[in-house]
Amino acid sequence: MAAAGVWEEKAQKIAVGAVAQSVVLWSIGGIVLAVVLARWARGPARTFVVAAVAFTVLSLAGPGLAQDTALSTQVVLAATHVVAATVIISILARRLSARDADR
Template identity: 65%
Template sequence: MTVTAPQTQTIAQSSSPSSSPSSIRSLARRPVWLVGVLAILAGAVVTEVFALIARGVGVPMDAASPGAKEAAEIPVGGFAGGVVFWSVAGIVLAVVLARWAKRPARTFVVVTVALTALSMAGPAAAPHTATSTQIVLAVSHVVAAAVIIPVLARRLAQHRR
């Protein structure tokens, strides 16, 4: 019995802090808005790195809004800025759902996944934009959502009214 006890302690000590139960409990103690801000910052960084990789492999970063006569360059930092700008509504939604929804995590996931799917209409309809750029734009929406939605949903699942 005493032989296995040190092995158990070694395994427990070597586990990563990000997956430990204490870090999950710490997430549950943070305000929903703060978890949202942290998730958005992470999503913005990951999305910008994705865009920089796309630039690096030669995808043109020129896009036009509907009605525009020509495409304009998407600046470095533009993807991160877009994630931050549009995700603020997600934080508001999460805070509102935490306060009034019966099942805030489930409702948040359903609404945000639907909005992410809807957001892909923008890149698909972008005139004067290369197809490769449209694909990168659409995938960047999914990348940001894949980072932000699970973090906020996990926090909302821990929420107690």
């Protein structure tokens, strides 16, 4: 696949490792958000899901606004965002719910 960033004019190849690295990096961000919410939010699981879904929707702007990128690549990148977010959000929300029930 080749895609251009939002402010780039020319598409560059995307390596599979770059996709995996991005998923891991943003997953760490989600974990940090979950830890912060577990400590200070009243309903950490619900708050986390709302915030994480909002961030996921915002992340779809990247593939959607990428110039010089084939529509098929934009769809695959958007689907990758949604699949990764679904997995990570559900795991972290379940952990937060279980932790909240133990209190």
